[in-house]
Amino acid sequence: MVATWGVGEYEWYLYIVMPFMSGLVGWGTNKLALEMTFLPIEYFGVEWFRMHEQPWGLFGWQGIIPTKAGKMASICAKLMTEKLFDIKEIFTRLQPEKMYEVMEDGLLLMIDQIFDEVANDYMPGTWKRLPTGVKNEAVLTAQRACPEFLTGFIADMQENIHNILDIEEMCVSACIKNKRLVNQIFLECGDKEFTFIRRSGFYFGFLFGVVQTCIWLVYAGNWVLPLCGFIVGWFTNYLALKVIFRPLNPIGCGPFEIQGLFLKRQKEVSETFARINCNQLLSTEKIWQAILTGPNRKNFQLLLRNHSLVFTEKLIGGLAPIARTALGVEKFALMKEDIATKVILELPNIIDMSYEYTTEALDMETTIREKMQSLSPAEFEGVLHPAFEEDEMTLIMVGGVLGMMVGVIQIFIFSYV
Structure with a gap:
């Protein structure tokens, strides 16, 4: 099937749909990566091989936060006893x-x-x-x-x-004893940031999808869709996490002030925490x-x-x-x-x-609220960032792999259209 306007090998509407599909890939991979951050509470699968405090096993997965509930609680406790109160x-x-x-x-x-x-x-x-x-x-x-x-x-x-x-x-x-409690602390403190991660996956994915469409128009090789899917999944997770915590300190940009989304909400998050x-x-x-x-x-x-x-x-x-x-x-x-x-x-x-x-x-x-509100941006970042910092690459790679899998599925879809 040749495009009626003379470019590429597929029907014209597939090229219009492609950015939207890429946006859905970005949204889906970000959403699933977040779900895998907090769920399941206990290890799901066959635990034949699993390294200490790692969410993944040979055949299974446990939410990153529940996996490291003790470590996360220790970070929070040290923050409180060292920075917030005596x-x-x-x-x-x-x-x-x-x-x-x-x-x-x-x-x-x-x-x-x-x-x-x-x-x-x-x-x-x-x-x-x-x-x-x-x-x-x-x-x-x-x-x-x-x-x-x-x-x-x-x-x-x-x-x-x-x-x-x-x-x-x-x-x-x-x-x-109660891993759901750790999830609650992070989910409520970072509620708006997690909503942003999910939504931004579509926006970033759509933009990458436009680039993917341009490549597909020039060269429609089978490897393009999985590779672009990996890039979309990888970059949407990467950008979403970076925008939340960076820049650390406010940076003036004309009439605007740019700062990490989480850091901007220090007063509100302090009350919730x-x-x-x-x-x-x-x-x-x-x-x-x-x-x-x-x-x-x-x-x-x-x-x-x-x-x-x-x-x-x-x-x-x-x-x-x-x-x-x-x-x-x-x-x-x-x-x-x-x-x-x-x-x-x-x-x-x-x-x-x-x-x-x-x-x-x-x-x-x-x-706790007043002391937390007075923390420097660098100190305040330590409230939520530890949940992702150590496993950021895991989350980003999960997004990439999921995106690549969707790209493979796209190949089969396109082959029958």
Whole structure:
């Protein structure tokens, strides 16, 4: 079939359609490359051979971000702890007296229960025979010791927060367990950039398609379409990624200012980043869970034990002479140890009473947002770029290979038209 206007070997409308097909190739390869960045969450395929922290296997694929969830979380955590906040300064915002105020009811109830339980376990007869006034005075003495115990413990926690809370481990552990969370951080922070990548694939692809059409008019060899398809897929991904992060600093161009699309949205992205991280990773509940169950929990337990032992001496107060007489020295020591152990075990159960105040006092979302908005462009780039930087060539090559495959399909289509 010869073109009616005398150029090329195919019908004239195929030459008009070709740029649009190239645009669709660019759009499709960019879209698929993005999908492969985030999906599947877990490895899909037969994992016969796969290098560590690589998304591809011999027969399968895992999204690049989920593959490196721990590494990405570590980058985010380091950004926050090195550039956005000092966890020790954050915790100094807590007022120990206010902490006691919001936990007072739960603490007093806890102490009453422990006091009554231990007294009945170790000296039931003696405790029952004691006059009501003596019992009440013993309980009041225990209650009066509570403010000093809790405020002293919170102040000591603030001073030693780096020994009892590992922010980086906390974030990495959470993201490895919930890889969707890492995807959420990048997808929401880079929502507009990812939309641009998808759409720009068509625009860039169309422009390359015009060039491809000109080549096809001159030489319609079978290798042209796969080669052009590879170039379209490769360049559309390459240009889309570069336009997002480059130029790093604003460059004046007449009445216009040119800068990477992501970098232009620093204020907006900072708000999103702070909100997601404080809701999903750095919430008060998750911080306390990390303190109570994380790798540094033994340091926390030791700190609490030291305060609990001192607290126990004051809890017993005027009851000590009676208890020593009734129990003897060794059993009295066991009773004190039991009280301290119960305080250590029960105190975490009432920590949730402080969540609302702690969240308000720490105000981490505001701190992260404001500090992030003040970062230099080079520092701010580190929020999202690490998701692509190491694997940019992988994404670009994926686009190229997909484009080449489409080019091969085009050959078969053209051969039947």
